[in-house]
Amino acid sequence: MNCLKRPAGKKTIPGAARALPVLVLSLGLWLVGPLRSEEAARYFVLDNGLKVFLLEKRNVPLVNVAAAVNLGSKDETPETSGSVHVLEHYILFRGTETRSGSDISRDIRRHGAYFNAHTGQDLAFFEISVPAASVDFALSNQKDILFHLKITEEELETEKEIILEEFRQLEDDPFKYAAGLAYQNLFRGHPYANPLIGSPEAIKSLTAETIASLYRRYFVPPNCALAVVGDFSLQDMEARVRQVFGEVTGEAPPPRDFAPAKPPEKSADLEVEMDVQKAYLVIAAPAPDFNSPEQYAMDVLTEILGRGVHPLLYSALNQGPRKLVETLQLAYQSHRYGGAVLAFLTLEPKNLSAAKREAVNYLRRTRDEDFSPQDIPGEAQMFAFDHLRSAKNQLKYNAYQAQERGLSMAISLAQFMILRDGQAESRYLESIDRVKSGDLRGVAGKYLGRVDYVIVSIIPKKTK
């Protein structure tokens, strides 16, 4: 849940739209650049427990600072549903012990900063990007909002009303709304089912004390990670970070552990009416978690099935003269305790039933697909398309491209420091390179072949 606003002129496709930075960068793809130096990055932990990663990126005079806090919708109960998102809003907009919300806005403006925050299932993110000359402001601003917030009932009530507007906006956005419903059903019984934005009723009942207690407990250095990417020297930046954040104190919150998410016990097929002319379809299935060795095969499989030019699922739904869908995109989202594959499709409403049936049937059969010429015996091998090689090329391109945006890298690094359990020894692209057709059939069988799917359709209102 992004807290600032959606850009004009872009259809919001949650997951799919954010898939590249979240998916690609979360896996450490920023490491694959052809130009390397052992001096470009530094990792350290401050005495207070704050994890810090610094990465020089000196081609643009910008500094990007991202903080990740180990607090997400997974940590909520039905009574506190939406509280992390409310807190995230409050932190971004409503003021600290020394500055009011309008003071912060003015400061942001004066320094040419981009300032935003996101709430996810596992973590909350707070990011700022400034011209390199304003680096001190960026660091002190992040310290101020993360560790010196002032929470009042009056400011909270104001922000709650804005969040209720966000809720209405969500209800008008077909893909965003459908993806939210898909998550709630895919992870039913697990904390990942908690809606990121909460429910209007729960939001209205949240008090300043509830929010403050959440803030006091989780916004402490040992529960946070800070990544800084941009135009600076490592030595200088380390000194600045130590100076600004070194004095912050706070005890680590009690350890929390969550069970791995299980596949849904039964399928779900939901339809919601909106004032739209086309049908919007989201199909969701479980997927490997953030640290699973199967993530590489799932990345490749997602690429083959639902990205790029004429992916397999698109071709399966549009064979010969029969054309069931117009657009299709697959996203793989990995979290600490589970993952999801989501297909986003647009189509003619009259094709909805056939598209749902055919899409699920095809996904179930994916475990039997030939992904590489090596899978095919005899002469036919010469004419077979190499989906595996194509997808690996795509992922390689994604990896290189991901290096170009400093803020996305900072967010990914911050996420990585908290979520990664450190068991993998392999490099990302090397792991991708090692994926074989059999691995794809393996993850397809495990995650797509024998599970119940969650399907959410947004359809035109019947009165239209």
Place this chain on the structure above:
Amino acid sequence: MFTKKGLPFLLAGLLLATFPARPVSGAQKRTLENGLTFVLERDMSSATTVLQILIKGGMRAEPAGRAGLAFLTTRLAVEIPDSGKAQELIGLATRISIIGQGDSSSIHIECLSSNLEPSLKVLSKIFLDPLFSGIRVDAVKKHMEHQCRIEEDDSVELGHLAALRAFFAGSGYGGSSHGDQASLAAIKSRDVSDFYKSTFVGSNILLCFASDLPEETLLSLAGRFFARLPMGSPLVSKPVPAGEPEPRSIRLERDTKQAFVSAAYRLPAASRRNFALATILQTALGKGQGSRLWPLRSDKKLAYSVNCRLTQMQEGGLLEAYLETEAARMEEARESLRAVMSGLFEAGMAEDELLSAKTATRADFLRDTEAKSRRVSTLALFESLGMGFDFLEVLLPEIDGPGLDEVNAYVRDFLAPEKALEVVIGPKTEP
């Protein structure tokens, strides 16, 4: 790569990227023998190449009643009929997208630099000799119709198109690059073929690269694969009528939870100075915290989204200040938006506000053009607007140029209340 042994696990065994500075000299321009313009910005930050093939003309060059023709033709120019060749391109992981704009249409290509040559080999073949059969034309038209409906399912896009239609009716600027149902139905294969012949010529096309590959390599590839393009004549576009919408208010009904409320203004033709002024104004009005629209969110609690959108075309521009609010508060939102706009018109911008807006605008441009893909699009856009690709190099000082008097004169010239077009989209309300 990441081990759990020891604290510096993130560093252990990493391949660490360094990012060399962007060259100060910026992009270079060349003209090939057939009139084709070649622009390159060397960027070593990744082993990728982004190429935008920009065909001047765009929606403005479409004959009356044939809206969508520029996009359709451009799309068909990379629609590969040979499935083997198409698969070859897929295998190379080359991404292609089509962009339709007022003054140009573009083919945006992104690939691994190592795959550029084979990608261009496949693409240039169809680009130079496309197939405009009725079946292929109809298939793309069907997809474009679908995209039109998708645009209309989003109130922000619907409002944007309504404002474009109102201000630029009778010129190609006035609508979606995908056309509409009637115009698409009117387009025949012959129209596509004629449009291709007149606009897909060397003197009307720009190849804009951002790549880690050296200039000689790219020039050689451009010469090898695009030399067959005839030189032709640069397109002479029709003038854009200076029409004013009447009435000044548009109300569209959608049964949504929120209402979209915007105030739209026509801006002058593109020039370096006008572009700088428009972007400063856009930032001051509606870009993020501290903007003029921001209190509608932070204080009045009217909206989650407040924004200002600038669409600059060669012969005119469109500035839209808008918010999305609870349907029941639509009237309050209209009043509040009017108050913000008239406040700016009457009192003008203050010195510190202008300073902040300039700082924010400069920083936004740095961020927007950080990655190759957006930078190539920006270079190509500037060229198609007639401002020259090299405007990107001087954009930051250009933003510093206008003083308070000039900015406020601009506000008075173009944001007068009587020049506003109000667009409201939302549920039916009682009179």
